[in-house]
Amino acid sequence: MKTFISRGEPQVWLTAAALTTTLLMGLTLIVVVMINGLGAFWPSRLVELELQGGQKVLGELLRREPLPDHSGMRQQFKVGNRDLYGMDFRWVDEKQVIGRQWPQQAITVERSEYGHFFGFLKQVVVPQPEQVFDAGDSPWQQLASARKAVAALQDKLDEVMSQINSVNYALEKEQDRLLRFDYQGVSGEDPQRLAVKAEIESLKAEFAQLVRQQRQQQGQLTGYYAQFEDVNGRTKRIELDGIVRCYPSNELSLVGRCGIYASKLWELLSGEPRESNTEGGLFPAIFGTVLLVFVMSLFSFPLGVIAAVYLREYAGDGLMVRLVRIAVNNLAGIPSIVYGIFGLGFFVYGIGSGIDQLFFPERLPTPTFGTGGLLWASLTLALLTVPVVIVTTEEALGAIPGGIREGSLALGSTRFQTLTRILLPMASPGIMTGLILSMARAAGEVAPLMITGVVKLAPALPLDGQFPFFHLERKFMHLGFHIYDIGFQSPNVEAARPMVFVTTLLLVLIVLLMSGVAIRLRNRMKKKYTFGTF
Numbered sequence: 001m002k003t004f005i006s007r008g009e010p011q012v013w014l015t016a017a018a019l020t021t022t023l024l025m026g027l028t029l030i031v032v033v034m035i036n037g038l039g040a041f042w043p044s045r046l047v048e049l050e051l052q053g054g055q056k057v058l059g060e061l062l063r064r065e066p067l068p069d070h071s072g073m074r075q076q077f078k079v080g081n082r083d084l085y086g087m088d089f090r091w092v093d094e095k096q097v098i099g100r101q102w103p104q105q106a107i108t109v110e111r112s113e114y115g116h117f118f119g120f121l122k123q124v125v126v127p128q129p130e131q132v133f134d135a136g137d138s139p140w141q142q143l144a145s146a147r148k149a150v151a152a153l154q155d156k157l158d159e160v161m162s163q164i165n166s167v168n169y170a171l172e173k174e175q176d177r178l179l180r181f182d183y184q185g186v187s188g189e190d191p192q193r194l195a196v197k198a199e200i201e202s203l204k205a206e207f208a209q210l211v212r213q214q215r216q217q218q219g220q221l222t223g224y225y226a227q228f229e230d231v232n233g234r235t236k237r238i239e240l241d242g243i244v245r246c247y248p249s250n251e252l253s254l255v256g257r258c259g260i261y262a263s264k265l266w267e268l269l270s271g272e273p274r275e276s277n278t279e280g281g282l283f284p285a286i287f288g289t290v291l292l293v294f295v296m297s298l299f300s301f302p303l304g305v306i307a308a309v310y311l312r313e314y315a316g317d318g319l320m321v322r323l324v325r326i327a328v329n330n331l332a333g334i335p336s337i338v339y340g341i342f343g344l345g346f347f348v349y350g351i352g353s354g355i356d357q358l359f360f361p362e363r364l365p366t367p368t369f370g371t372g373g374l375l376w377a378s379l380t381l382a383l384l385t386v387p388v389v390i391v392t393t394e395e396a397l398g399a400i401p402g403g404i405r406e407g408s409l410a411l412g413s414t415r416f417q418t419l420t421r422i423l424l425p426m427a428s429p430g431i432m433t434g435l436i437l438s439m440a441r442a443a444g445e446v447a448p449l450m451i452t453g454v455v456k457l458a459p460a461l462p463l464d465g466q467f468p469f470f471h472l473e474r475k476f477m478h479l480g481f482h483i484y485d486i487g488f489q490s491p492n493v494e495a496a497r498p499m500v501f502v503t504t505l506l507l508v509l510i511v512l513l514m515s516g517v518a519i520r521l522r523n524r525m526k527k528k529y530t531f532g533t534f
Contacts, residue, residue, distance in 0.1 A: 390434075
């Protein structure tokens with residue numbers, strides 16, 4: 001037993017147990033998030049309940065639990081039809097149920113507004129039925145044909161909307177030029193000013209023409225609608241252009257359910273949010289999160305490495321250097337909200353306002369860079385994570401034996417050559433560790449972003465096809481803030497719960513993916529530079 005203890009075996013087993021527990025906790029978290037998040041997208045069957053008193057309920061069964069007074073059991077159903085009932089979910093006491101069935105004609109309709117509708121299709125109305133329907137088509141076939149016609153009209157409307165956006169962007173640019181002429185005091189007879197005004201009038205005329213086309217296209221779409229009926233006989237007219245997806249819930253095969261499930265997941269990854277972010281896709285938030293981490297890394301990684309190299313390789317071991325190291329170590333423990341306040345005061349109100357006064361004075365008092373945006377949020381997170389990069393890089397450089405430096409210098413290499421060709425390659429695995437830790441922390445931070453540029457819904461992405469293509473001044477969406485918004489600010493908590501879990505899952509997967517790529521690069525560097533030749 002003494003030998004067992006003296007060899008350190010208990011510590012080894014305790015370390016293994018701690019590691020196993022940590023891995024199991026992480027795996028359990030991911031499994032729970034996947035079940036509660038991804039499971040909500042599965043197209044469930046619709047059950048119809050007949051209650052005492054003659055009332056009926058149609059919806060998806062979500063869960064079953066005891067009553068608060070433990071006198072029986074109750075079931076929670078997603079009944080949808082928010083515009084008719086004022087709520088999406090309902091608890092039903094099992095003692096009140098006198099009948100249960102699964103009607104084959106029941107249809108699930110996913111709408112762009114008011115959430116799901118559960119009911120029965122009664123009639124499809126289109127402007128010219130003879131051009132859309134075939135003789136003898138069932139109502140369901142008529143609905144499918146009408147939705148194809150609506151999709152073609154919607155494509156034309158989207159094309160017009162794209163042209164409107166392009167013209168509007170060009171109009172804003174010309175108006176900015178006119179404002180600059182006004183700010184510079186250019187006379188109204190100046191040829192350049194007259195040319196800009198003529199271009200503005202031409203763009204306004206084109207814009208008005210496109211708006212008329214848009215209204216015409218929208219007018220054509222309003223003629224396509226369907227009449228539905230809920231389980232209690234109440235009718236509801238639904239415009240076909242407002243239907244995202246519809247399917248007969250109780251007639252679907254396993255392959256059909258898998259197809260709908262796949263389409264929902266694709267919408268989640270590529271679509272835009274709707275219904276106060278409780279439904280739809282998460283692409284703007286995914287894009288904003290990845291872009292934020294990338295831009296942050298461009299600032300924090302070089303700055304942290306350069307600072308660490310100077311402190312370790314060039315600075316002397318004096319009082320000032322020791323104070324700087326103490327300050328760096330303390331910066332790593334400062335609450336993130338403090339960095340957010342600093343970013344707001346220094347970057348947004350300080351540097352941003354200065355940029356506006358120097359380069360965009362004609363737009364004032366409307367700020368361009370003097371408000372929250374991707375650039376200031378990235379710089380704030382760079383300051384937050386740069387201490388991690390400095391500490392890990394210093395430790396990696398300090399772990400290299402001094403004899404390697406002395407041998408390189410003895411062979412005639414300069415200090416810079418020794419640094420770039422020997423020390424940095426050998427320390428690259430440790431430097432990559434700092435990058436991994438900084439990216440993981442930056443991806444999960446929310447408090448600084450709430451002050452420096454993140455928003456609930458961004459009207460445009462920071463990266464698009466409009467010159468200069470990369471718009472650092474724009475606000476953006478973030479998965480972490482998205483979780484906070486729908487989890488704590490949503491008026492419909494039950495509807496937001498699945499999106500909270502799935503957003504959490506996506507954030508964890510993004511962090512794991514970026515960290516996994518960085519870890520693979522680190523392992524390759526470690527294998528190459530630890531035992532290789534220089």
